[in-house]
Amino acid sequence: MDTFSLILALLGLLVLFHSVLLCRILVWLSASTPPVAPPRPIPRVGEQAPIFRLWSFEGKLVESAALTHGPMALLFVSSDCNVCTEFLEATKGLPAPIRRFLVGICEGKEAACRALQSAGASEIRWLHDPEGDLRRQYGFNVLPATAILDRSHRLHAWGWIPLEDLERILEELNEEQE
Structure with a gap:
């Protein structure tokens, strides 16, 4: 060789x-x-909303299926968002029958979320989503954001919804479902 x-x-x-x-x-x-888990599809208007289980500030685990008292507006806010605080303060101006359909979903540390709770209408039912997992399921990147669901948890509107539109949509959904 x-x-x-x-x-x-x-x-x-x-x-x-x-x-x-x-x-x-x-x-x-x-x-x-x-x-890596495949991304979940973002729900569209008319589709079933994502199912969730979140803790209330009272320490109770709340499942979305248990929230069937009527239509609801999920108000996604963050404890470190000044615009969220202003938005929540404005909810106090909504009529009392409409305020009972509001569900606050707060992202951040629980203590800071509890402090934010006082900014909104007293009727808001509060749930804690510390890492914003539910917010991401809806595809929200900017807060505050709102998702309006009917009693059967179908999505009717989502995104930045002015309070006058929020009030009108919730009234219409409540009348349809009575």
Whole structure:
């Protein structure tokens, strides 16, 4: 075997070694990466709203299925959002029969959310979503945001909804379901 053939054979072995090593590294990397859950589709108007289980400030686990007293407006707010505080203060101006359909979903530390609770109408039922998981299921990136659901939890409107529109939609849904 001449020198040239020997060099080619050694290069071939080197390439083979690198290929095997690279394959092992790729297999190791793919095995060590946790699987990523596929993103949930964002609900559309007319579709069933995401099911949730959140804690109330009273320490009770509340399931969305238990909230069937009528239509509801899920008010997504954050404890560190000044616009959210102003929005909640404005809910005090809604008629009392409408305020009973409001459900506050507060993202952030519980103590800060409890402080934010006093900014809104006293009838708001408060739930705590510390990491904003439910907000992300609705596809909200900016707060405050609202999702209006009928009694059977179908989505009727979502996003930034002015209070006069919120009031009108809740009145219409309540009349339809009586």
